[in-house]
Amino acid sequence: MEEAGITANQLIIQTYNKKGDFTLGSTGFIVIAIVTSLLSFALAAWLYGWVKEQPSSNEQIHRVSGYIRQGAATFLNKEYLVLAKFCGVCAVLIFIFLPSPIWKGHILLNFQMALAYIFGALISAAAGKIGIAVATIANAKTAEAAQKGIRLSFLCGFRGGAVMGMAVVGASLLGVALVFWLTGDTTTLLGFSFGASSLALFAKAGGGIFTKTADISADLVGKVELGIPEDDPRNPAVIADNVGDNVGDVAGMGADLFDSNVASMAAALVMGAALDQTMGGTKNVSMVFCYAALGLLASIIGVATARMGKNDNPTFALNSSTYVTTAIFAVLTAIATAVFHLEWRIWGASFVGLLVGVIIGIASDYFTDDAKKPVQLTAKASESGPAFTVLSGVSYGFISTLPALIGIAFSALISYKLCAPLGGDYAMFGISMAAVGMLSIVGMIISNDAYGPIVDNARGLAEMGDLGDDVIDITDSLDSAGNTVKAVTKGFAIGAAGLTVIALLGAFISEVNEAAVAKGLVAAGEKYLTGFDVMDPIVFFGMIIGSAIPAVFSAMLMLGVNRNAQRMVSEIHRQFREIPGLKEGKKDVIPEYDRCIELATTGSLHELIPAGLMTIIATLLVGFIGGVRAIGGFLTGNIISGLLLANFMSNAGGLWDNSKKYVESGHNGGKGSDAHKAAVIGDTVGDPFKDTAGPSINTQITVVSLIASLMASLFLTLSLL
């Protein structure tokens, strides 16, 4: 470890200038990365100011938006308190055991690792806080701006989301650059990444349980039982529902993509540094920072120039800014590759990653778009009853995994094959750069994604503030655009997570080999492991067990939502029963919103630890029983079933949501029909699929992969078999 640290530090001081051409050392690229991230903070600050300056005058909206802001802040504070304790325990364990047990290694390295872990968790939490703070202001501004027309309203929603996008990506790049610059040690970087991931795992789970608890119970009692509209202020859970959009979709999703982004850079840097060490120079490390910085720059340009065109079509505006960012990234990296004499093959790999990300996004769009067959046939099936709605959704959800998995399979294969001619380890580095490429435009992706809950909230506020039908129509169309682009962004997130964990599998092997040399198991320069053979029974053993983990993990989250929502439904019933005049909508009768928020908070804090802990413990058990080969299999099984289930659940959930909306827009009997009731049941099943379990699986896979890499040295020496 120490040797590696020193070597990497030396590398950074070197510059790469063989031919005397214009070039920069990795320090130069790190500085560029840091400057770019500061630029993104500047843009975030400007956008925040812009959003804040937008006028707001409606008293009712102001009040309700205050409730939401306060509810979100309360939940987040409580959640972070729980997580602080959890991370504290983890930090102590890391300090004692990692990178090597404190009584065997160097106390300073362990201290550095624990610090990096805490730093990762802190930055991730801070990005979540900032995102929530802006989103809960932007929602009211967006609602009121809708009175002046769709374009301004769109801009409010988009720019509010973009603050989150810029903050998250800036923070992840800044964090990675600083940790690498200061320590020069890629293992410490994995510790930083693990800090971000472990926070994301619980933030996503906690937020996901909160949001669906509130959403499901609000819908069940409000829409299904009483037949009152969504976002009706009489519904005691309506504020909790809006709070949930923020803590689940804004903070949770931000933590998720923060984590994926850091993990993809960390994986690429682990392999890049290993390559640099073998080959001399700092070319590969430089390339990672260069591409990551250009990705952020492309997102900055994309965000700054995004606005709605003359066609007043918000979906078009969001998608076209995504594609523009993609194109900018491709051009910028091509220029950089030419100017700095980087490898064109690796440029190709990252471009393939980006391209496949777009393709996966389009494919998931097909399965969730209400202009396409799957959604319409599911709506049609709803006419025969809810069982058919569920069966249709499950079936199309299963089928939807095929294009995404084919996309991941081909992008991994092509980027590997493209880079293989550069030499053995370049091939895996190529896969990690494909992941970096796919995530390059993550700033734009997060902006689009955070736009969703803001305009969703705005729609609710417009209704609660009595802004009139025209305004509600505008916010409705903004909201529906949010749902549509969500499919594309989720496809990106899952695809990127897939490539990242493949790269992390490579990083794991690097770590094992490094540890094996350090422990004298093999001579320096030799490899202890080159891969994992499926026919090796230990690998197979790990693989079979690893494949069950994402299923059990998502089941535990869904059962959490289930239990929590049942409690909440009883609370809503109680309020309607006990608060006189509430059901009838008497003026000045206000439900006890805070009781519902409190219930959702307590419940989700109670449910958020077990699932994540199970994952971590399972990994440790398999590692200490079967050793590094069992863990290699475990990761493989985990990746395979994780990608399958994440795609399935996200897409099925989106499909049910949109087929409910399709029926509501007047098809198959329209609102109030039996088909509608069936479609609402489908939507309810889909809620925790798409917003709790599905997206959390991404983080779960990443966490397991990072633990494996971090514990590589311990698993190597301390396993039973």
Next chain:
Amino acid sequence: MEEAGITANQLIIQTYNKKGDFTLGSTGFIVIAIVTSLLSFALAAWLYGWVKEQPSSNEQIHRVSGYIRQGAATFLNKEYLVLAKFCGVCAVLIFIFLPSPIWKGHILLNFQMALAYIFGALISAAAGKIGIAVATIANAKTAEAAQKGIRLSFLCGFRGGAVMGMAVVGASLLGVALVFWLTGDTTTLLGFSFGASSLALFAKAGGGIFTKTADISADLVGKVELGIPEDDPRNPAVIADNVGDNVGDVAGMGADLFDSNVASMAAALVMGAALDQTMGGTKNVSMVFCYAALGLLASIIGVATARMGKNDNPTFALNSSTYVTTAIFAVLTAIATAVFHLEWRIWGASFVGLLVGVIIGIASDYFTDDAKKPVQLTAKASESGPAFTVLSGVSYGFISTLPALIGIAFSALISYKLCAPLGGDYAMFGISMAAVGMLSIVGMIISNDAYGPIVDNARGLAEMGDLGDDVIDITDSLDSAGNTVKAVTKGFAIGAAGLTVIALLGAFISEVNEAAVAKGLVAAGEKYLTGFDVMDPIVFFGMIIGSAIPAVFSAMLMLGVNRNAQRMVSEIHRQFREIPGLKEGKKDVIPEYDRCIELATTGSLHELIPAGLMTIIATLLVGFIGGVRAIGGFLTGNIISGLLLANFMSNAGGLWDNSKKYVESGHNGGKGSDAHKAAVIGDTVGDPFKDTAGPSINTQITVVSLIASLMASLFLTLSLL
């Protein structure tokens, strides 16, 4: 190929008698296997006679049972006609291309392969026909016997099912023994196994779609809409429902286990023969036949002695005869191992397989038993509405995969480790013998499984024949025992399929290596492939795509059920609308049962080909694009996601079924409550999960594995990459 054939033939003529102890050559063991299978036919014939001799006097039952018998026969004949065409095309393709293209190899070998394929398909079809023939007689006898008490009634149901059990296992052992004896070529044996599998794939799919089409639509219109009891003769779909139980559960399940049993023996023989060839002697081949024969013998004893004890508890009777058979098998094989000087380590492996099979069965029982938490909590969740029923069931279904997968992982690991000291290839042979061990008592398993639909039918007949409440109560308790033991037998079937396909992965490598030597790619005695490295991008590519296949396959089947049931629901509605007096239950007004049967038949014949074909084409595509390494990955991905989904779907379906019954027995509001309605929806979702898609996945994995082995030589030379 030819060399291998000749060598294997020579081996068979040799006998193994190193120490001069009493021993038999493999021919001797093959003869024993054939004799045992004839013994099982004799028992089947006797049981058939016994069942047929039971009195039947009730005119109404006689008439209805006649409808069912005729409906089942009609469906089966039409299905076999479609499959005959399909198998004919396959046989021609096999003749042209396998084991090597006809213009390159030996026409006689190709002819032998095509014949073996047809033979496999024919035997499988014949076993299905026999099973149906008996089951559709035994149902009426069981109903009438219930008038004389539960013990006789139980015996009718069990012995009716046992005819199927004895016929299937006898036929599979006889077929394998004959093919191996006559050709001595293990590749031809794979062709025979593929014949059985390809028939099973479509029979399972067709029967599964038929049965759930009828079941779901009968329930939806009858129970949910009109509130008339299950099996009410007014319901036009009621006969189709009973026909479905037979064609789906008896014929389909029989074909499935026939296929698993043949495949496990084939895999063990491929590896055993390869070992024998290297080591000299015929010890390993002999061992496979010895154990398979003893397994059948144990089942024969178990079946012949099974009867209900004084406690009148049918579940206890079924389970205890399973455990008795298990014990007999363990003792018999131990004796044989001692007498014939076989390897104790391999005995250990097969014993581990059997033991784990029992454990998996007990674990799946936990998730589907209404005395345990999962079923009860799902019933409780139903009080909050159908979405919660579905979410609960999906969650517990996901969790239920963990013990089964851990069981498979440990049994593979332990049997490998047990046999590894015998030498390299013995380890994989150990896994295949664990599968043989797990399937050794398959005769008993099938008997128990076929008992289910017989007593289910009997319950319906007792209702339709007005035999009175006492008789209905007896058949009810027999029926519920059938559902309970089903969980255990399904656990066995999935576990065994898991081990078999792992063994088939080993068989695939053997086939590739043999082909590589034949094509001069490596020298004789050397290995072209020893395993599949996950880090090899081609393997990874195949693995990711392979993991999507079981999901897409089950989706296609479920969509088939969905479409078909929707058509059937309209037909039932039409009959109730157009036939005067039907709804009111006027005497002598009979619905048009045959229209429903015809609709289910046409629909399922229409839906049964695409899903199976997709699987086969995907395998060929991946093989011809990526070659043998991609196929190795493809099989691995297929196994992992297949085991996961098969377990999930079977257990979730069983759980929903039993939580509906739990509510119906008076819990959580009982019949007619909202919780009951929700539970019925859960059951409807679970129907195609557990009876169409879930169990078909087993066959799907086996088919893919067999194609891979059969095409090994072609994939080796004709791939793109």
